[in-house]
Amino acid sequence: MLSISTRGQLMPASPIRKLVPYAEAAKQRGIMVYHLNIGQPDIETPKPMLDAVRHSDFKILEYSHSAGNETYRRKLVKYYKAAGIAIDHTHILITTGGSEAILFAMMSCLDAGDEVIIPEPFYANYNGFAVAAGVKVVPVTSYIKDGFALPPIAALEQKITSRTKAILICTPNNPTGYLYSREELETLKTIVQKHGLYLFSDEAYREFCYTGTHFSAMQMKGVDENVILLDTISKRYSSCGARIGALITKNKQVLETAIKFAQARLSPPSFGQIAGEAALDLPADYFDATKAEYQLRRDTLVARLNNIQGVFCPNPGGAFYAMAQLPIDDSDRFCQWILESFSYEGQTVMMAPATGFYETPGLGKQEVRLAYVLNTGAIHKAMDCLEKALEVYKNLV
Amino acid sequence: MLSISTRGQLMPASPIRKLVPYAEAAKQRGIMVYHLNIGQPDIETPKPMLDAVRHSDFKILEYSHSAGNETYRRKLVKYYKAAGIAIDHTHILITTGGSEAILFAMMSCLDAGDEVIIPEPFYANYNGFAVAAGVKVVPVTSYIKDGFALPPIAALEQKITSRTKAILICTPNNPTGYLYSREELETLKTIVQKHGLYLFSDEAYREFCYTGTHFSAMQMKGVDENVILLDTISKRYSSCGARIGALITKNKQVLETAIKFAQARLSPPSFGQIAGEAALDLPADYFDATKAEYQLRRDTLVARLNNIQGVFCPNPGGAFYAMAQLPIDDSDRFCQWILESFSYEGQTVMMAPATGFYETPGLGKQEVRLAYVLNTGAIHKAMDCLEKALEVYKNLV
Numbered sequence: 122m123l124s125i126s127t128r129g130q131l132m133p134a135s136p137i138r139k140l141v142p143y144a145e146a147a148k149q150r151g152i153m154v155y156h157l158n159i160g161q162p163d164i165e166t167p168k169p170m171l172d173a174v175r176h177s178d179f180k181i182l183e184y185s186h187s188a189g190n191e192t193y194r195r196k197l198v199k200y201y202k203a204a205g206i207a208i209d210h211t212h213i214l215i216t217t218g219g220s221e222a223i224l225f226a227m228m229s230c231l232d233a234g235d236e237v238i239i240p241e242p243f244y245a246n247y248n249g250f251a252v253a254a255g256v257k258v259v260p261v262t263s264y265i266k267d268g269f270a271l272p273p274i275a276a277l278e279q280k281i282t283s284r285t286k287a288i289l290i291c292t293p294n295n296p297t298g299y300l301y302s303r304e305e306l307e308t309l310k311t312i313v314q315k316h317g318l319y320l321f322s323d324e325a326y327r328e329f330c331y332t333g334t335h336f337s338a339m340q341m342k343g344v345d346e347n348v349i350l351l352d353t354i355s356k357r358y359s360s361c362g363a364r365i366g367a368l369i370t371k372n373k374q375v376l377e378t379a380i381k382f383a384q385a386r387l388s389p390p391s392f393g394q395i396a397g398e399a400a401l402d403l404p405a406d407y408f409d410a411t412k413a414e415y416q417l418r419r420d421t422l423v424a425r426l427n428n429i430q431g432v433f434c435p436n437p438g439g440a441f442y443a444m445a446q447l448p449i450d451d452s453d454r455f456c457q458w459i460l461e462s463f464s465y466e467g468q469t470v471m472m473a474p475a476t477g478f479y480e481t482p483g484l485g486k487q488e489v490r491l492a493y494v495l496n497t498g499a500i501h502k503a504m505d506c507l508e509k510a511l512e513v514y515k516n517l518v
Numbered sequence: 519m520l521s522i523s524t525r526g527q528l529m530p531a532s533p534i535r536k537l538v539p540y541a542e543a544a545k546q547r548g549i550m551v552y553h554l555n556i557g558q559p560d561i562e563t564p565k566p567m568l569d570a571v572r573h574s575d576f577k578i579l580e581y582s583h584s585a586g587n588e589t590y591r592r593k594l595v596k597y598y599k600a601a602g603i604a605i606d607h608t609h610i611l612i613t614t615g616g617s618e619a620i621l622f623a624m625m626s627c628l629d630a631g632d633e634v635i636i637p638e639p640f641y642a643n644y645n646g647f648a649v650a651a652g653v654k655v656v657p658v659t660s661y662i663k664d665g666f667a668l669p670p671i672a673a674l675e676q677k678i679t680s681r682t683k684a685i686l687i688c689t690p691n692n693p694t695g696y697l698y699s700r701e702e703l704e705t706l707k708t709i710v711q712k713h714g715l716y717l718f719s720d721e722a723y724r725e726f727c728y729t730g731t732h733f734s735a736m737q738m739k740g741v742d743e744n745v746i747l748l749d750t751i752s753k754r755y756s757s758c759g760a761r762i763g764a765l766i767t768k769n770k771q772v773l774e775t776a777i778k779f780a781q782a783r784l785s786p787p788s789f790g791q792i793a794g795e796a797a798l799d800l801p802a803d804y805f806d807a808t809k810a811e812y813q814l815r816r817d818t819l820v821a822r823l824n825n826i827q828g829v830f831c832p833n834p835g836g837a838f839y840a841m842a843q844l845p846i847d848d849s850d851r852f853c854q855w856i857l858e859s860f861s862y863e864g865q866t867v868m869m870a871p872a873t874g875f876y877e878t879p880g881l882g883k884q885e886v887r888l889a890y891v892l893n894t895g896a897i898h899k900a901m902d903c904l905e906k907a908l909e910v911y912k913n914l915v
Contacts, residue, residue, distance in 0.1 A: 122714040123743055124683075129626040129775035138584070138781055159581075166579040174789060175572045182563040182759040182793065184556075187535070217614050217761065220783040228650055229526040233630050249782025253625055255652065286521075317519040346520055362579040362788030364614065364761075378526035384535055385646025386617040391759030392571060392789035396579065 132252045136245050136477020143460040144471050152464045155503035157491040158471040160295065160441065164359040164411055164494075166396075173399030174392050185388040188380055189215020189367075193398040197367070200401055204327060206339040206350075212369055214379050215389045215397075219325050219353030219366035223247065226349050226368060227254040229378040230286055230319050237287045237321070238280050240272060242444065242478030242485060244295045244323070259285070260480035265446050265488060268435035269297035271305040277312055287319035288312065293326045293335070296478045296490040297444050298419075298437020303336040313347045319375075320344065323351040326440035328408045331416045333438060345371040356441070358400045359411075363393035415441050418493040418500055425504035426491075429511060443491050444475060448511060452476055452489050458517075459510045469510070470503040529649045533642050533874020540857040541868050549861045552900035554888040555868040557692065557838065561756040561808055561891075563793075570796030571789050581785040585777055586612020586764075590795040594764070597798055601724060603736040603747075609766055611776050612786045612794075616722050616750030616763035620644065623684075623746050623765060624651040626775040627716050633681045634718070637669060639841065639875030639882060641692045641720070656682070657877035662843050662885060665832035666694035668702040674709060684716035685709065690723045690732070693875045693887040694841050695816075695834020700733040710744045716772075717741065720748040723837035725805045728813045730835060742768040751790075753838070755797045756808075760790035812838050815890040815897055822901035823888075826908060840888050841872060845908060849873055849886050855914075856907045866907070867900040 137158050144154050188194070194210035201208050216222040223246075231237060233255030239247060241260035251258045259280050263269045271277075277288070288309060292301040313320045322338035338348045353366035368379050383389075419436075422443055426434040431448030449455040452474035459469055473492075475485030493500060534555055541551050585591070591607035598605050613619040620643075628634060630652030636644055638657035648655045656677050660666040668674075674685070685706060689698040710717045719735035735745045750763035765776050780786075816833075819840055823831040828845030846852040849871035856866055870889075872882030890897060 123716065123769070124627075125771050125775050126625065126627055126629045126632070128629060129778070132625075132775065132778040132782070134778050135584075135781040161581055163578065165577045171574075171577075171579065175574070177568075177572070180562045180568075181560070182568065182757045184558055184758040187532075217787070218784060224783075228523065228529075230521075230523055232523045232525060233652060235523070246782045246784075249779070253779060253782070255630060319520060360579045361581040362785065364785070364787040372520070374522050378522050378529065381526070381529040381531050382646070382650060384532040385529070385643045385650070386615060386621075387643075388759065388761070390614070390761040390787040390790055392793075393787055396789075 128252055128255065133245070133248050137473045140456055140460060140471060143457055147460050147469060151467065153468040154460070155468065155470045155495060155499055155506065157493070157495065157503055158473045160356060160492050160494060161361060162356065162359045162441070162494045163496065164414070166359050167400060167403055167407065169403060170358060170360060170396040170399045173395050177395055182391055185391050185394060187383045187388055189213070189389055190394050190398070193394050196398055196401045204337065206337050208339070208369060208371065212371055212376065214368045214376060214383055215394065216366040216368055216383070217386070217389045218364040219323065219351055219355060220246065222351040222353070222366045222368040223323070224250045224253060225379040225382045226321050226351060227251065227256050228382055229375050231256045234284060235286045236282060236284045237289050238277065238285060239289045241480050242296050242475055244291055245477045247289060248480070257284070258480055262481060262484065263297070265433065265435060265444060269294065269299040269444065271301060271308065274308055274312065281316055285316065285318060287321055289321040289323070291323040291325070293330055293439025295326065295440055296442045296473070296475070298440045298442045300330050300333055300335070300438030302333070306336055306338060306341060310341050310344050313344060318347065320348050321351060322348060325353045325356050328357055329412055329415050329441060330439040331419060332436070335439070339369070349375060354397050354400060360396060363396050364390050365393040365397045415493065418497055419443065421497045421500050422491060422493045422504070425501065429508050431511070441493050443493065444488050445491060446487050447489060448515060449487060451486050455514060456489060458514065463510050463513060465506045465509040468502060468506055470506045525649055525652065530642070530645050534870045537853055537857060537868065540854055544857050544866060548864065550865040551857065552865065552867045552892060552896055552903065554890070554892065554900055555870045557753065557889050557891060558758060559753065559756045559838070559891045560893065561811070563756045564797060564800055564804065566800060567755060567757060567793040567796045571792050574792055579788055582788050582791060584780045584785055586610070586786055587791050587795070590791050593795055593798045601734065603734055605736070605766060605768065609768055609773065611765045611773060611780055612791065613763040613765055613780070614783070614786045615761040616720065616748055616752060617643065619748040619750070619763045619765040620720070621647045621650060622776040622779045623718050623748060624648065624653050625779055626772050628653045628683045631681060632683045633679060634684045634686050635674065635677050635682060636686045638877050639693050639872060641688055642874045644686060645877070654681070655877055659878060659881065660694070660696070662830065662832060662841060666691065666696040666841065668698060668705065671705055671709065678713055682713065682715060684718055686718040686720070688720040688722070690727055690836025692723065692837055693839050693870070693872070695837045695839045697727050697730055697732070697835030699730070703733055703735060703738060707738050707741050710741060715744065717745050718748060719745060722750045722753050725754055726809055726812050726838060727836040728816060729833070732836070736766070746772060751794050751797060757793060760793050761787050762790040762794045812890065815894055816840065818894045818897050819888060819890045819901070822898065826905050828908070838890050840890065841885055842888060843884050844886060845912060846884055848883050852911060853886060855911065860907050860910060862903045862906040865899060865903055867903045
């Protein structure tokens, strides 16, 4: 009999995209929707990246090397060197977005039934890749009251079983914006060394740190075999549609295994690689303006949020997300309601309910994630909407 | 302890790419290598496709819809209609290459331990995706003496167990070039209906049929729920680097499940979709010249092969591959030897040992796959090399 696979049934629908029909309906009613729900920046893609694609002059759009163009990988070495990460091009596998790097890391290092520990709340799609790989996600909770700092070492170690193969972190973090300190990374180092675990480190937002310097898992000594860096150009250069990422490790066996998965899918996108390579010629100060812009937005958003009665938003150290605790009963219901039944001056706001970022049932019901991917003007208007909405909502429930 | 996953260990390295170092070494010795080993056409990508990308004028390289741009999907409906396939845009999921369509189909319909029956020899990467999905490939052998026709219905049914969930075919076929007849498809229909199986139909080479008309699995009545079409623009428009394919089905549950996998990886490449969409405006006779060129190459290659003593090559009905039986002991050894230890007038030829396309151990040792992706001049020179090589080789072994 025809049936859907169990993993297909378990596969989570995107917790963010499920609200899309409500946003579309609002727009059809003539309401302007501020999208603070997804990590699609409004920052322009650097023109030299787009120009490199536009001025390309090949006649055949060929497969690239399965591991990505060697010229690109060689140039990336300099980028990572500038970030304090010493690698050579043989440590780099270019992937189809950071997404594929996550999938390849899980597939190469974990079997079905194996466990990966992830501090929650976490990027919801980790769950999707875990289901695809049959891997069990074991959450260790971080709390908004602590600003989402790394949970204590004891809480982490308590989660380790004989099936635990890896710890996965994201720094600075999506969805919390938390920037892991060097000390926290060193704590993780102790744990992965002691228990023989992989450390998957998603550093998609490396350049966007506001309250300190980014410290990469790849900068630690003595864990070359443990650390697998998951990276992407999507956020760094506002190039989400390029679908170019990277899996980077000095663990030769892991890289060789990941390359076998890469060979099966033949090659990463050719145009995206051209754009990615061109990004490496951007001036060294390229990130200054973007980072300053995000920092301004963060400051605006966090100040506005904390000014609303009953709202608490810890100051995010990096990335372009903030988690806010709201005086609401259920973030899923509230985020749907604000699209479906509310508007202020013909406008409303789309946010991501935090429940989708927690693995533990029941957590995140009073929290939402806001992506500060819009300019400060739009952020102010969105916060006007949220403030008014909370006033109305409290009288409803 | 750090270890590679079992699936990572089982993951096959590309049977084609493992000869690359020998080809590179030959080139370093100054030897010209004719690449008949991979399906990378030398046909130019249609200029309007590349121009569409080069003339694009957006400022932000954004994510697209997870299922692909709606404009692209809507235009594809007309393309499929012209091919005799009646669908609408909601039946289409744009994937990152045909590769991802294969993976999503397996992930959505089969669980770890489930079985998919595939006539062998088959496209080697099916194995890779099966390993990634934990799916067991059950081969049913087709034979070079029969021109690789679909094995008898009894042989197919004999392979069906309680874990069988799908039959996977490729028509016209890679690696054999075999074009399944309407009658053979109808036979498969009977089987999938009787046993409640999915029929995955990989039709990447639809336009390149020389000995008959292409008949798609999607053209059959009464199996809307069973059939999943796997497609790609890679070969059709010589656009392998675009990484754009499609999973198409009228089975709503399967499509909704596949879209969940698609949401996890966010979106297919944006530039590739622009190229793919532009392809749909090519003149209706676009394929005539390409097809005529491939047919000429096929005729040239097959005639030359069958003219060599002890060589047998059935005439391929489609695609751009031919399988040839050679008077050799071991195709892996021979294909390595011809790169490593042989040259004729400073030239040699790279072919794919057929062993990599068979699941059953021991099969394919006297066979090689030749991709006629080079012009007839190059094919003649490559065949000169092969003819001389076989003369030398027979005295060695």
